Amino acid sequence: RPAGTRAAKKVALADYRPEDWPRWLEIADDRSEWPESYPVWRGNAEAMAERLCRAGLEVVWITLEPEAFAAWCQARGYRNDGEARLRFAAEAVGNMPRPPEAAG
Numbered sequence: 001r002p003a004g005t006r007a008a009k010k011v012a013l014a015d016y017r018p019e020d021w022p023r024w025l026e027i028a029d030d031r032s033e034w035p036e037s038y039p040v041w042r043g044n045a046e047a048m049a050e051r052l053c054r055a056g057l058e059v060v061w062i063t064l065e066p067e068a069f070a071a072w073c074q075a076r077g078y079r080n081d082g083e084a085r086l087r088f089a090a091e092a093v094g095n096m097p098r099p100p101e102a103a104g
Contacts, residue, residue: 009058013059013062013089014062015045015062016038016041021037021041027080029079029080030079062089069088
């Protein structure tokens with residue numbers, strides 16, 4: 001990068017596969033806050049990513065697997081909700097330290 005410029009700060013966003021959408025609607029504790037369809041969610045998520053990029057941030061998409069994420073939440077005592085999904089994604093890109101029992 002050119003001298004005097006800073007690297008963009010990474011921001012992790014949770015990503016979902018379209019084929020997993022029905023399962024997420026079954027298992028998410030905050031499912032009432034989810035759009036009814038994957039295309040609606042995808043459009044909203046991409047718009048957010050665009051805003052973050054315009055603000056000079058690097059967006060890193062972290063794909064969540066429904067069953068693996070549910071097990072991760074259960075192991076840590078978290079609800080399967082937006083806060084936990086953000087925490088998982090932030091840990092994945094190193095923006096949040098992992099608890100000692102989860103490190104390694």
